[in-house]
Amino acid sequence: MKLKITKSNKLKERARKVIPSLTGTFSRAAPSFVEGVYPVYVQSASGSHFTDVDGNEYLDYLCSLGPITLGYNYKAVNDAVLKQLKKGILFSLPHPVELELAELICQTIPYADMAKFEKSGSNAVTGAVRAARAITKREKIAYCGSGGVWHDWQAAMVSRDGGVPKFNENLIKLFDYNDSDGLEQIFEDSPEEIAAIVLEPTHFEKPENNFLKKVREIADKNNSILILDEVVTGFRFDLKGGQKYFNIKGDLVCFGKGMGNGLPISAITGPTEYMKVFDELWVSSTNNSESLSMAGTIATINEMKTKKTISKCWEIGQKLFSGWNKITAKYNLDAKMTGYPVRMDLRCFDSQKNESLTLKSLLLQEMVKRGIFMSILGAVYLSYSHSFKDVEMTLDVLDDVCKTITEKVSNDNYEKYLEGNLPKTIWTLKIHPTKKQ
Numbered sequence: 107m108k109l110k111i112t113k114s115n116k117l118k119e120r121a122r123k124v125i126p127s128l129t130g131t132f133s134r135a136a137p138s139f140v141e142g143v144y145p146v147y148v149q150s151a152s153g154s155h156f157t158d159v160d161g162n163e164y165l166d167y168l169c170s171l172g173p174i175t176l177g178y179n180y181k182a183v184n185d186a187v188l189k190q191l192k193k194g195i196l197f198s199l200p201h202p203v204e205l206e207l208a209e210l211i212c213q214t215i216p217y218a219d220m221a222k223f224e225k226s227g228s229n230a231v232t233g234a235v236r237a238a239r240a241i242t243k244r245e246k247i248a249y250c251g252s253g254g255v256w257h258d259w260q261a262a263m264v265s266r267d268g269g270v271p272k273f274n275e276n277l278i279k280l281f282d283y284n285d286s287d288g289l290e291q292i293f294e295d296s297p298e299e300i301a302a303i304v305l306e307p308t309h310f311e312k313p314e315n316n317f318l319k320k321v322r323e324i325a326d327k328n329n330s331i332l333i334l335d336e337v338v339t340g341f342r343f344d345l346k347g348g349q350k351y352f353n354i355k356g357d358l359v360c361f362g363k364g365m366g367n368g369l370p371i372s373a374i375t376g377p378t379e380y381m382k383v384f385d386e387l388w389v390s391s392t393n394n395s396e397s398l399s400m401a402g403t404i405a406t407i408n409e410m411k412t413k414k415t416i417s418k419c420w421e422i423g424q425k426l427f428s429g430w431n432k433i434t435a436k437y438n439l440d441a442k443m444t445g446y447p448v449r450m451d452l453r454c455f456d457s458q459k460n461e462s463l464t465l466k467s468l469l470l471q472e473m474v475k476r477g478i479f480m481s482i483l484g485a486v487y488l489s490y491s492h493s494f495k496d497v498e499m500t501l502d503v504l505d506d507v508c509k510t511i512t513e514k515v516s517n518d519n520y521e522k523y524l525e526g527n528l529p530k531t532i533w534t535l536k537i538h539p540t541k542k543q
Contacts, residue, residue, distance in 0.1 A: 142526030151178035177491025186405035227337030227362030238302035251306035307348030310445035423447030
């Protein structure tokens with residue numbers, strides 16, 4: 107069985123002539139999937155499904171790279187956007203919806219006295235970094251996260267660093283998750299030079315040995331600002347974010363993705379003593395006050411509150427997480443879900459225990475051909491619109507795919523059965539994490 111993706115491929119060839127890398131987001135581009143098999147363009151989406159331009163329908167577990175927390179084309183959010191649209195999109199003065207959203211954020215997020223809005227998670231974290239530098243009068247940053255904040259201060263650490271001034275390399279120091287010793291070494295190497303620790307509360311690993319508590323203590327001991335990057339964990343792990351879920355207090359906390367269910371919005375939050383520094387900084391943009399995203403975000407957060415959507419996502423995610431691992435184990439395929447039920451990572455290994463991109467690509471190639479869409483290079487997400495029936499269907503398809511693979515493949519020869527190109531790695535680390543000396 108082969109998917110018909112004729113229209114997708116024609117659009118892709120048109121895009122080659124006018125759009126660098128085919129689209130504005132590397133992770134959405136055809137080379138990030140099994141090119142030649144996966145669809146390339148979407149036509150529409152509703153609930154937990156999307157339909158491509160060729161009319162194929164998929165149950166989607168990428169959720170637009172994470173922002174879809176309630177579901178596609180979600181009525182309460184759409185209604186709020188349409189209601190605001192009749193009043194206007196962008197104005198010459200602030201609209202009250204900005205104040206209403208800021209008040210709602212401050213009522214919802216721990217330790218948030220004030221909120222400042224941006225249009226992307228990258229901008230929010232970069233704004234927080236600038237604030238930390240202004241507060242501390244220092245320049246260097248200690249960083250631990252999954253990437254995704256591709257402004258100069260952070261892009262210096264990866265292979266796609268063209269155009270980034272060379273001095274930025276000396277201003278970012280990396281440490282591994284669960285390695286508080288490495289973080290301490292950064293401060294020993296650069297005493298009184300670290301403006302902020304930028305930390306994602308988790309990627310896929312669980313915190314061990316009081317890691318998060320130690321990070322908080324190291325920040326306090328060195329008079330550095332702790333910036334929590336909650337662009338992914340916020341409004342997905344808990345309504346109050348990773349601060350609540352992991353019991354860690356951030357000085358400045360940044361949100362994005364799921365807070366607006368796909369709308370372009372992000373936020374920086376924190377106590378007044380830190381947030382007031384933005385009165386003096388040039389962190390400002392014309393579209394930061396765009397009202398449709400703010401109205402839709404208010405609706406998103408209120409839906410999460412009244413319907414307890416995040417609890418349902420954990421419950422459904424657990425069913426997928428445990429069911430997936432039981433099925434792959436039954437067929438002796440080392441292809442396990444790791445991480446958290448609301449943010450999973452599929453890890454695949456060959457018979458020699460080497461991580462296998464080819465096994466992962468083959469497995470997900472066969473899934474997408476049967477209508478289950480998962481990213482090969484990205485995480486596995488689900489939304490409030492996903493149902494137990496969706497998960498049951500997914501596991502039935504997985505069982506069939508695993509059976510097919512084990513019957514066909516021998517001696518780890520997974521690539522023989524790929525019907526398209528292996529995904530291309532988007533970036534690699536250029537700066538290595540600091541270790542205790």
